Amino acid sequence: MIEFIGEIKLHGLCFMPTNQEQVIMYATIALKHQKYRQSITGFLTDCYQIMFIQVTKDDSEKGLQ
Numbered sequence: 001m002i003e004f005i006g007e008i009k010l011h012g013l014c015f016m017p018t019n020q021e022q023v024i025m026y027a028t029i030a031l032k033h034q035k036y037r038q039s040i041t042g043f044l045t046d047c048y049q050i051m052f053i054q055v056t057k058d059d060s061e062k063g064l065q
Helices: 019-034
Strands: 039-044 049-058
Touching: 019 039, 019 049
Parallel strands: none
Antiparallel strands: 039 049
């Protein structure tokens, strides 16, 4: 199942270190607002490279909204 939870629009190339940090930051923020979700896994591509990410709640955040 694929669930769309938002869109990240980067300012520049998605594979620059600054923008990779931006992707992780937005995924972390999105996960904090997902009450029943324990992790977010996704990827970005520019048709030449693929960046996979996974953000997971730690034990202190599980069950929190």
